[in-house]
Amino acid sequence: MRIISGKLKSRRLKAPKNLPVRPTTDMAKESLFNILNNTYYFDNISVIDLFSGTGNISYEFASRGTKEIYAIDAHFGCIKYINATAKELDLNINTYKNDVYKFLEKTSLSADVIFADPPYDFEAEQFLKIVDLVFTRKLLKEEGILIIEHSKHTDLTTHENHIYDKRYGGNVFSFFEN
Numbered sequence: 001m002r003i004i005s006g007k008l009k010s011r012r013l014k015a016p017k018n019l020p021v022r023p024t025t026d027m028a029k030e031s032l033f034n035i036l037n038n039t040y041y042f043d044n045i046s047v048i049d050l051f052s053g054t055g056n057i058s059y060e061f062a063s064r065g066t067k068e069i070y071a072i073d074a075h076f077g078c079i080k081y082i083n084a085t086a087k088e089l090d091l092n093i094n095t096y097k098n099d100v101y102k103f104l105e106k107t108s109l110s111a112d113v114i115f116a117d118p119p120y121d122f123e124a125e126q127f128l129k130i131v132d133l134v135f136t137r138k139l140l141k142e143e144g145i146l147i148i149e150h151s152k153h154t155d156l157t158t159h160e161n162h163i164y165d166k167r168y169g170g171n172v173f174s175f176f177e178n
Helices: 028-035 056-061 077-087 102-104 126-135
Strands: 048-050 068-073 093-097 111-116 142-153 162-168 171-175
Touching: 028 056, 028 142, 028 162, 028 171, 048 056, 048 102, 056 068, 056 093, 056 171, 068 077, 068 102, 077 142, 102 126, 126 171
Parallel strands: 048 068, 048 111, 068 093, 111 142
Antiparallel strands: 142 171, 162 171
C-alpha cells in the first residue's frame, strides 16, 4: 500500500498479513482523491473512515493535510496497526474500535467526508443501512459527501441520496449527498 500524495507522498506501508482487509487499490484511491481534490481543501475538512482496515484512506487524507480524522473498525488488530502507524508517521488519526453500525447509531460526530469500505460480500441492504444511518442521524455536514466503496456486482443507485458512481475495474465508488 502506498500513500499517493501530500507530505508522505510515495511512502510505502506494509500491513500485517493477519488483518482481515482488502485495501483500496492505488489506482482506485488516486482516482477517488482526484475527484475529492476538485471539491475540498483537505486542511479544512473532517473525515470519518468506516471499516477503516489498514487505515489506507485515513493516511491519504492525513498526508494531504486533513487534521480531523476518525477511523472506525471492529477488528482490534486493525485499530492497533492504525494507531502504531499514525504514531510512527506523526499523524493525528483518532481511532475507535467499534462495530460500524453501533458507532453510526450513537456518535455525535459529523464530517465533511464519510468514507465506507465494507466487505464486498455484504448484501445491498447492509450497504444501504450505512447510507440510511448517515442521513437519518445527520452525520454529514452541510456540503458533505458519503462515499461507499463496493464491488461492481452491488447496485446502490436506488437510494434517494445517491448522486453518481465511479467505476475503476471491479471497484465502484458510490457517492451520496443531502
